[in-house]
Amino acid sequence: MADLGKKYCVYCLADVTNLRLRCTECQDIELCPECFSAGAEIGNHRRWHGYQLVDGGRFTLWGPEAEGGWTSREEQLLLDAIEQYGFGNWEDMAAHVGASRTPQEGMDHYVSMYVHGNLGKACIPDSIPNRVTDHTCPSGGPLSPSLTTPLPPLDISIAEQQQLGYMPLRDDYEIEYGQDAETLISGLSVNYDDDDVEIEMKRAHVDMYVRKLKERQRRKNIARDYNLVPAQEGEGKRQTGDGNRSDSRDSHCSGGGDQAQDHQGGEGAEA
Numbered sequence: 001m002a003d004l005g006k007k008y009c010v011y012c013l014a015d016v017t018n019l020r021l022r023c024t025e026c027q028d029i030e031l032c033p034e035c036f037s038a039g040a041e042i043g044n045h046r047r048w049h050g051y052q053l054v055d056g057g058r059f060t061l062w063g064p065e066a067e068g069g070w071t072s073r074e075e076q077l078l079l080d081a082i083e084q085y086g087f088g089n090w091e092d093m094a095a096h097v098g099a100s101r102t103p104q105e106g107m108d109h110y111v112s113m114y115v116h117g118n119l120g121k122a123c124i125p126d127s128i129p130n131r132v133t134d135h136t137c138p139s140g141g142p143l144s145p146s147l148t149t150p151l152p153p154l155d156i157s158i159a160e161q162q163q164l165g166y167m168p169l170r171d172d173y174e175i176e177y178g179q180d181a182e183t184l185i186s187g188l189s190v191n192y193d194d195d196d197v198e199i200e201m202k203r204a205h206v207d208m209y210v211r212k213l214k215e216r217q218r219r220k221n222i223a224r225d226y227n228l229v230p231a232q233e234g235e236g237k238r239q240t241g242d243g244n245r246s247d248s249r250d251s252h253c254s255g256g257g258d259q260a261q262d263h264q265g266g267e268g269a270e271a
């Protein structure tokens, strides 16, 4: 006598307790997957009838349950957990599937059967397209590489350099940035009876002066980086031949005052 708890295919009498296809139009027509696939017809049942997949939950997709195969119920819980907790959250996945599986088992099963299995091969492209977009418009737009590399040297004559106030022999400018910056500290002196406020005020003045010097140097560096002035002192010497020297003297003299004397001294030292 047949076990009442078991179900059998009406066509081939195979045991379909774990997985069967039930006709939704006929009474008590349940087929095994093989007979259903072959289009088995019996009695009034026809192959185009609607059907329901009836899964006892013990059906295994890969390998028998006795050999560690996951039952369809476990597979479903695993996929639910992946969807709910995300790939990689194996602790929560294992708790969701139940006591039967460890996090490691869950990860191994999902990676080997789904990611590297036929499903993954069908769904995951071999080469994932690069989604990084290059926003550095190389045609001279903002952030383009051409803006961070030095410009080509300007073809600028000695006379033009002097118009800029540049003194090649001193590698210096006639009028510095923040020309009067030194007045910030020229009157400072340390007095032993200074109170805290006075000391802080003097420190602030020194700080302001240092900032001015830094900005002055920054501007010089820019002028050099972009070849507005000769990059090296030696180059400056080479470019200022004897013919130009008298010119530069003239311009220095016209500057007048103590600056002109400085220039003469500078030239004398180098000559």
Ligand SMILES: [Zn+2]
Pocket: 009, 010, 011, 012, 013, 014, 031, 032, 033, 034, 035, 036
């Ligand atoms: Zn069958």
Ligand SMILES: [Zn+2]
Pocket: 023, 024, 025, 026, 029, 044, 045, 046, 049
């Ligand atoms: Zn039917």
